[in-house]
Amino acid sequence: KKHKCEIKNMRMDNSGENNKLAEFVKLDIDYHINFEYVAPHTPQQNGAIERKFATLYGKIRAMLNWARLSKELRSKLWAQCANTATKLENMIVKDNTHKSAYEKLNNQKMEPKYLRTFGEVAIVHDGEIDKIKGKLKNRGFPCIFIGYPDDHAKDVYNFLKIGTPKHTMITSRSMTWLNKSYGEYMNLKINVTQHPLPSVASMETLESTQESDD
Numbered sequence: 001k002k003h004k005c006e007i008k009n010m011r012m013d014n015s016g017e018n019n020k021l022a023e024f025v026k027l028d029i030d031y032h033i034n035f036e037y038v039a040p041h042t043p044q045q046n047g048a049i050e051r052k053f054a055t056l057y058g059k060i061r062a063m064l065n066w067a068r069l070s071k072e073l074r075s076k077l078w079a080q081c082a083n084t085a086t087k088l089e090n091m092i093v094k095d096n097t098h099k100s101a102y103e104k105l106n107n108q109k110m111e112p113k114y115l116r117t118f119g120e121v122a123i124v125h126d127g128e129i130d131k132i133k134g135k136l137k138n139r140g141f142p143c144i145f146i147g148y149p150d151d152h153a154k155d156v157y158n159f160l161k162i163g164t165p166k167h168t169m170i171t172s173r174s175m176t177w178l179n180k181s182y183g184e185y186m187n188l189k190i191n192v193t194q195h196p197l198p199s200v201a202s203m204e205t206l207e208s209t210q211e212s213d214d
Contacts, residue, residue, distance in 0.1 A: 004107065011036045011046050017108070059085040067119020067144070068183020073160075076167060077146055080158065084118050084147040114154045116145050121185040124159055125174035143170070144182050162186075 012018040014037050021062050022035045038045035066076050090101040091110045103109050123140040143159035149171050157175070161168040162182075177183065 007031075007033050009034045009036060011049075013038050014040065045091070054057065056082060056085060056089075059089075063118045064120060066117070067181050068186075068188050069119060073144075073167075073182075077144075077160065080146040081118055084116075097203070111154055116144060116157065117181070118147070119182050120145050120177065121180050121182055122157075122159065122175040122177045124170065124172050127174075139170070140176070142178075143172075143175070172181060 010019075010033055012035070018037075025031045025035075027034055043050045055106065060078060063081050063085060064078070085101070090105075093100045100110075108213055115170050121144060122141045126138070142162040143160060145157055146160050146169070147158045149156055149158050152171065154172065155170060156173045159170050159172060159175075161170065162185075182188075
């Protein structure tokens with residue numbers, strides 16, 4: 001509805017989240033989508049999306065490895081990393097077309113100058129400085145860049161505050177980039193191969209949830 005794009009067919013397995021998605025869609029009379037389910041244990045019936053998942057996982061690992069995130073942060077931020085990787089994939093112009101998937105869907109180009117590297121650190125402006133504060137108090141706090149928010153201007157970013165016990169996530173456009181990864185900023189040396197990613201089932205659950213929200 002948001003992009004006024006008609007979806008005619010969806011192929012998926014018989015997992016619970018997919019069945020819930022089908023039930024949700026069928027409740028809306030404006031949707032006319034045909035759901036086609038593949039046979040159990042036959043991923044080859046949906047080969048294109050299975051290969052997409054494998055490629056996406058490679059990108060997620062590369063992005064998390066570059067950032068040198070801890071095991072806890074890798075587990076917490078893999079979904080944001082997957083979302084960012086997908087947005088970047090949609091900006092790539094294929095050989096057989098002159099427009100990216102993003103441009104076709106939104107009728108506008110994504111400006112490359114606003115792109116940043118997942119996991120890099122910035123000092124984000126503290127909005128509380130408008131209040132009276134001590135002259136020696138810091139005017140910002142370190143954060144990790146974790147993606148691009150939907151329905152915002154192109155120069156707005158999602159961040160995760162560094163050092164907060166609850167890992168507070170914020171959105172801001174007032175920052176100073178340090179051009180360092182989280183690992184460089186924290187002077188960390190981590191064997192990233194010891195930190196596995198969530199299963200493909202978890203990825204599919206996230207995708208189905210996002211589609212339901214749309």
